[in-house]
Amino acid sequence: MARKMLKALALLLAVGYCSLLLSQLTHPLKIVEIRPVPDRIVSNLLSNFTYKESPDDTSIEDSVNKNISLEDIFISVKTSRHYQASRLPVILKTWFQLAKEQTWFFTDVDNPLHQNQTNGHMINTHCPSYHQPKHLCCKTSIEYDHFLDSGKKWFCHFDDDNYVNIPRLVTVLQRYDHRLDWYLGRQSVNRPVYVNYQKKKILYFRFGTGGAGYCISRSLALKMSPIASGGRFMSVCEGIRMPDDVAIGFVIEQLLKVNITEVPEFHSHLEQMKLLPLNKLRDQISFGFFWKKNYKDTVNAVNVPGFSARYDPTRFLSLHCFLFPYFQFCKLIRR
Structure with a gap:
């Protein structure tokens, strides 16, 4: 009896296997072709995906960075009554024409001619006109406050002996996220800066020389506010007895612990x-x-x-x- 059941089971399996083979022959399997997703679709997917960029990553893949334009930049130029007549005409004739609405001149005297030529972009800080640290800090303090009020994403400072390549400035800033803490500049010295502050010796910090220009992201500028806004920056300068660009580096690197990011495209007369x-x-x-x-x-x-x-x-x-x-x-x- 058991032997008959085993024979019947074997016969059933054989019939089933033959049926499966016949089905494969008469209805072959369909091969699914795997195609790459079109670049257009990938681009759309990536544009809807956001992530928080690390401050150590200068990738320009973030669409927010790519969308940075000249309209997002506050450009300040520090000048004085001693140099306006000789230095501003060439600036107004050249690179200022590419950034008329974004560039502001901070001086220490009223000049109707330049006020007219810049369409009202000359700001009399009423700071002393001398080239002493506290007087330089006075103007930089006012530059910084005007940037905060502007709502712009980037604060870029230059001197009146700078030529600024505006399109290149925009392109470089597109590498960095204004929502993160960025201090972009170029050092003029390759050694530590030592200062005395509140009876403590600060051993080391770096700074971007103002004569080459530097840029600060809005995120970092807002963190500087309790220390530097509303004229407080002048107190910092007096505390370390250093010029404005050194004091900026002190606030950012020493007090806020944000390192300068060296950008070699900035240049000053200190170079050849x-x-x-x-x-x-x-x-x-x-x-x-x-x-x-x-x-x-x-x-x-x-x-x-x-x-x-x-x-x-x-x-x-x-x-x-x-x-x-x-x-x-x-x-x-x-x-």
């Missing part, structure tokens, strides 16, 4: 401008110059072809035409 390669000028953010005796003896300037040294001692006119040759006055260059 003539050593900048011609084919690298478009990649730079700022340039400087230095002269003696009211342009009669230009000591340090960018080596760029264009106008004569007598007509353009700072080389800013020539540099501007090299970068933006479509400006009308560039047609005066002898080819």
Whole structure:
């Protein structure tokens, strides 16, 4: 009896297996083709995915960074009654034309001519005009407060002996997230800065030289507010007895513990401008110059072809035409 049942089971299995083979032959399996997702769909998916970027990551993949434009930047230029007449005309003729609404000049005197030429962007700080630390800090303090009131995402400070490559400035800032703490600049010294503050010796901090320019994200600027806003910054300067750019570094690096991010595209007259390669000028953010005796003896300037040294001692006119040759006055260059 058991043997008959085993034979019947074996017969049933054989019939089932044959049926399965017949089914595979008459109805073959469909092969599913796996295709890559189109780039357009991937892009849409990524744009809807947000993450908090690490301050150590300067990736520009975040769509928020890419959307940074000139409108998001507050550009301040520090000047004085001693240099306005000689330095501002070349700035107003060149790079200011690319950022008229975003650039503000902080001075210590009323000048109706420059006020008209800048469409009201000259701010008389009423600070002393001397080149002493506390007087420099006075202007920088007011620059900082104006930035806070502006609601802009980036605060970028320059001096009146700087040429600023505006498109490049925007491009570089797009690498960084304004919602995080960023202090962007270039050091002029490669050694620690020592200061005495509240009877304590601060052993080390770095700073970005103001003569090359520096930028501070809004996130970091807001953290500076309890220490620096409303004129408090002047007290810091007096406490360490250092110029404004050093005091900025002190507040950020020593008190807030945020390190400077070195950006080599910033330049000042403390460097040899003539050593900048011609084919690298478009990649730079700022340039400087230095002269003696009211342009009669230009000591340090960018080596760029264009106008004569007598007509353009700072080389800013020539540099501007090299970068933006479509400006009308560039047609005066002898080819």
